[in-house]
Amino acid sequence: KVKEAKAxxxxxxxxxxxxxxxxxxxxxxxxKAIAALKQGLAGGFLQTPSASVLSKFVNSASDDDxxxxxxxxxxSFLSSSSDAPGTxxxxxxxxxxxxxxEKDLAEATQQEEAAIEAFDGLTAAKTKEIQALxxxxxxxxxxxxxxxxxxxxxxxDLDETENILSEDxxxxxxxxxxxxxxxxxxxxxxxxRADELVALSETIKILNDDDALDLFKxxxxxxxFLQLKATSGAVAKQAKQALQxxxxxxxxxxxxxxxxxxxxxxxEVNFGKVIDQISTMVxxxxxxxxxxxxxxxxxxxxxxxxxxxxxxxxxxKGKIETAIAQSKEVMAGLVSxxxxxxxxxxxxxxxxxxxxxxxxxxxxxxxxxxxENTAAKELLGIAKNRLFKFYSPSQYVxxxxxxxxxxxxxxxxxxxxxxxxxxxxxxxxxxVEVAVSFAQIRRxxxxxxxxxxxxxxxxxxxxxKKAEESNGVLAMIDLLIKDLDKDMTEGTTEEKNSQADYESxxxxxxxxxxxxxxxxxxxxxxxxxxxxxxxxxxxxxxxxMQELMAxxxxxxxxxxxxxxxxxxxxxxxQARSDEIDSLKKASAVLSGADYSFVQIxxxxxxxxxxx
Numbered sequence: 001k002v003k004e005a006k007a008x009x010x011x012x013x014x015x016x017x018x019x020x021x022x023x024x025x026x027x028x029x030x031x032k033a034i035a036a037l038k039q040g041l042a043g044g045f046l047q048t049p050s051a052s053v054l055s056k057f058v059n060s061a062s063d064d065d066x067x068x069x070x071x072x073x074x075x076s077f078l079s080s081s082s083d084a085p086g087t088x089x090x091x092x093x094x095x096x097x098x099x100x101x102e103k104d105l106a107e108a109t110q111q112e113e114a115a116i117e118a119f120d121g122l123t124a125a126k127t128k129e130i131q132a133l134x135x136x137x138x139x140x141x142x143x144x145x146x147x148x149x150x151x152x153x154x155x156x157d158l159d160e161t162e163n164i165l166s167e168d169x170x171x172x173x174x175x176x177x178x179x180x181x182x183x184x185x186x187x188x189x190x191x192x193r194a195d196e197l198v199a200l201s202e203t204i205k206i207l208n209d210d211d212a213l214d215l216f217k218x219x220x221x222x223x224x225f226l227q228l229k230a231t232s233g234a235v236a237k238q239a240k241q242a243l244q245x246x247x248x249x250x251x252x253x254x255x256x257x258x259x260x261x262x263x264x265x266x267x268e269v270n271f272g273k274v275i276d277q278i279s280t281m282v283x284x285x286x287x288x289x290x291x292x293x294x295x296x297x298x299x300x301x302x303x304x305x306x307x308x309x310x311x312x313x314x315x316x317k318g319k320i321e322t323a324i325a326q327s328k329e330v331m332a333g334l335v336s337x338x339x340x341x342x343x344x345x346x347x348x349x350x351x352x353x354x355x356x357x358x359x360x361x362x363x364x365x366x367x368x369x370x371x372e373n374t375a376a377k378e379l380l381g382i383a384k385n386r387l388f389k390f391y392s393p394s395q396y397v398x399x400x401x402x403x404x405x406x407x408x409x410x411x412x413x414x415x416x417x418x419x420x421x422x423x424x425x426x427x428x429x430x431x432v433e434v435a436v437s438f439a440q441i442r443r444x445x446x447x448x449x450x451x452x453x454x455x456x457x458x459x460x461x462x463x464x465k466k467a468e469e470s471n472g473v474l475a476m477i478d479l480l481i482k483d484l485d486k487d488m489t490e491g492t493t494e495e496k497n498s499q500a501d502y503e504s505x506x507x508x509x510x511x512x513x514x515x516x517x518x519x520x521x522x523x524x525x526x527x528x529x530x531x532x533x534x535x536x537x538x539x540x541x542x543x544x545m546q547e548l549m550a551x552x553x554x555x556x557x558x559x560x561x562x563x564x565x566x567x568x569x570x571x572x573x574q575a576r577s578d579e580i581d582s583l584k585k586a587s588a589v590l591s592g593a594d595y596s597f598v599q600i601x602x603x604x605x606x607x608x609x610x611x
Contacts, residue, residue, distance in 0.1 A: 029053040030098040089472040299562035327534040
C-alpha cells in the first residue's frame with residue numbers, strides 16, 4: 001500500500017507541476033498583456049511570444065473558464081481585428097481572468113500542500129507500523145530459534161535419559177538375577193552348615209559316650225586322640241586359650257569375652273553354665289550380624305531411593321525453571337504488544353478527534369462561503385438589473401408587487417387604503433443579507449444614512465448615457481456571477497468529497513479500532529493466562545525446592561545413620577565371625593570335642609607311677 005500511495009503521489013505531483021507551470025505561464029502572459037495595454041503598447045505586445053501563449057490559452061479554454069463573448073473579444077484583440085473591443089474592456093477581461101487563474105493556482109497549491117502533508121503523515125504512520133511489525137517478526141523468529149534450540153537440547157536430554165534408564169533397567173535385571181543366585185547359594189550354604197553342625201553334634205555325642213570311652217581305652221593304646229580324663233582347670237585353661245586366639249588376631253576387645261574368661265577362672269568352674277553363656281553369646285552375635293546385614297541392605301536401598309528421588313526432583317526443577325523462563329518471556333512479549341496496541345488505539349482516537357474538528361471547521365467555512373457567494377451573486381444580479389433599468393429598460397425586470405394578505409385584499413376591495421410597502425432591508429436596501437460579513441456593512445450603511453448628504457456638485461450641460469462603457473461593466477458583472485457559480489459548484493463538490501472522505505475515514509477507523517480492541521482483549525486474556533501459569537509454576541518450583549531440601553536432609557540423616565556402619569561393616573563382620581569361631585572352639589573344649597588342646601591326665605599319673 002505504501003508503494004501504491006507513493007506512485008499515486010508521484011502522479012499527482014507530476015500533474016500539479018504541469019498544471020501549475022501552465023497556469024504560471026498564462027498568468028505571466030496576462031500580466032505582460034495588461035501592462036502593455038495600460039501603456040498603450042497593444043501593437044508591440046501582439047508581436048511577443050506572450051501573445052502566442054495568451055492566444056493558445058484563449059483557444060483551449062473551456063466554456064466554464066471563459067465565456068463565449070469574452071473569448072470572441074480576446075480573439076478579435078489578439079488577431080488585430082478591426083471590430084475588436086476597446087482596450088478598457090480587454091484589460092478588464094484579462095484582469096478578471098488573471099485574478100481567477102491566480103486564485104485557481106493558489107487553491108491548487110494549497111491542495112497540493114495538503115496532499116503532501118497527508119501523504120507524509122500516512123507514510124510516517126505506515127513506516128512506524130512496518131517498523132513495529134518488523135520488530136515483532138524479529139522477536140517471533142528469535143523465539144522460534146530459541147525454541148528450536150531448546151527442543152534439540154530437550155531431545156538430547158531425553159535420549160540420554162532413555163539410555164540411562166535402559167542401563168538402569170539392565171542393571172536391575174542383572175541385580176535381581178544375581179540376588180536370586182546369591183539367595184539360593186546362601187540357602188544352600190545355611191543348609192550345609194546346619195547339616196555340618198548336626199553331624200558334628202552327633203559325632204561328639206557318640207565319642208563322648210561312656211561306653212565309647214571304655215571301648216576306646218581297650219582298643220586304642222595311643223592316647224593322642226582320646227580324652228580319657230582331664231582336670232577341670234586344664235579344660236578351663238584350654239578354653240581360655242581358645243578365646244585368647246581371637247584376641248591375638250588383633251580383633252576389637254569384647255567385654256563379653258572378658259566376662260567368659262573371668263567365668264573360666266578359679267578352681268571350681270561350672271562348665272555347663274559357661275557353655276550355655278557361650279551358646280547365648282553365639283546366638284546374640286549371629287543376631288547382631290543379621291541386624292547389620294539388614295541395616296546395610298536398608299541403607300543401600302534408602303541411598304538408592306534418595307538418589308533416584310533427587311535426580312527426579314532435579315529434572316522436575318529444571319523443567320519448571322524452563323517453564324518459568326518461557327512464561328516470563330511470553331508475558332514480556334504480551335506486555336509489549338498490549339502497550340503497542342494501546343498506543344495505536346490512543347493515536348487513532350486522537351486522529352479521529354482531529355479529523356472531526358477539521359471536518360466541522362471545513363463545513364462551517366463552506367457554509368459561510370456559500371452564504372457569502374449566494375448573497376454576492378444575488379447582489380450582483382440586483383446591480384445588473386439596476387443597470388438594465390437605466391441603460392436597457394427592455395431587459396429590466398421590475399420587482400414583484402407586495403402580495404396583500406386576504407384581510408388587506410378585502411379591505412382594499414371595499415375602498416380602503418392598502419398598507420404601505422415596507423422598505424427593503426439588507427445591503428444598500430436591496431434585501432440581500434449575509435450572516436456575518438455583510439452585517440457590518442449594513443450597519444455602516446444605516447449609520448451613514450443618518451448623516452446629511454453633501455450638496456450636489458455643479459454640472460455642465462446635459463448628461464448623455466454611456467452605452468458602450470455599460471456593456472463592459474455588464475460583461476464584468478456576468479463574469480463575476482459566473483465565477484461565483486463556479487466557486488459555489490467547486491465548493492459544493494469539494495464539500496461532498498471531503499464529507500465522503502471523512503465518512504470513509506471514520507468507517508475505517510471504527511473497523512481498525514474494533515480489531516485493535518479485540519486484539520487487546522485477546523492479548524490481555526493471554527497475559528492473564530500466562531500470569532496464572534507463571535504463578536502455578538512458581539508455586540510448583542517452591543514445592544519442588546522444599547522436597548529437594550527435605551530429600552537432602554533425609555540423605556544427610558542417612559549418612560549420619562549409615563556411614564559408620566557401611567565403613568566398618570566388613571571389619572565388624574569379620575570380628576563377629578572370629579568371635580563366633582573362638583566361642584565355638586571354647587565350647588567344644590568345654591564339651592570335650594577339641595582334642596588338640598587336651599593333655600591326658602593319666603599319662604602324668606603313669607609317668608609318676610613309673611618314677
